Amino acid sequence: MNRFTEENFRYLCGELIKRDKDLKLIIEQFGYPPMWTRDNTFATLILTILEQQVSLASAFAAFQKLKEKLPLITPQNVIQLSDEQLRECFFSRQKIIYARGLAKALINEEFNLQQFEFEEDDVVRTTLKKLKGIGEWTTDIYLIHALRRLDIFPLGDLALVNAMKEIKRLTVTTAKEELLKISEFWKPYRSIATMMLWHYYIKKRNLKLPLY
Secondary structure, eight states: OOBOOTTTHHHHHHHHHHHOHHHHHHHHHHOOOOOOOOOSSHHHHHHHHHTTTSOHHHHHHHHHHHHHHOSSOOHHHHHTSOHHHHHHTTOOHHHHHHHHHHHHHHHTTSOOHHHHTTSOHHHHHHHHTTSTTOOHHHHHHHHHHTTOBSSOOOTTOHHHHHHHHHHTTOOTTOOHHHHHHHHGGGTTOHHHHHHHHHHHHHHHTTOOOOOO
């Protein structure tokens, strides 16, 4: 299973900048990106669901509220919260449904997050996408952050897409198919290229990320 680690992360960045001058410019201008990772837990998937289609600050606020109610964010604890309690944590109606569905699936042992560490990317993706509210973006982010898979390209990520259009000097109307074609050049290290592009996007705009 191909993964990035603390030991090989900068080496992999180096491999990419050898083949792409635009990625090299990111490193020269802003330095190496952080290795953004999270634990392979239910809480991480809940956080990723909260991050769907909202700002990171909004997701952070909701996640912090949930942590105040539940020092341990487990499927069993989340399932015991009422809809009203989840709304108090800034969960939308849809995200309440998604969180409950994920919790029930884990309680019912429909899959096991630790087992995912030994499964191929496509198996993880197919399994998670059976759940309501978990689509390509959520699965991609989980594969990168929690499982540290090496060749994931989350084309549904707006920051990634915008950063890519900027560094490649593309028009705002450039089709996703063209972006995917460009990303082929970064295989099999597209997760690393993604982090470099996120790094560019954040630094270029002087954004401050919440500390989860």
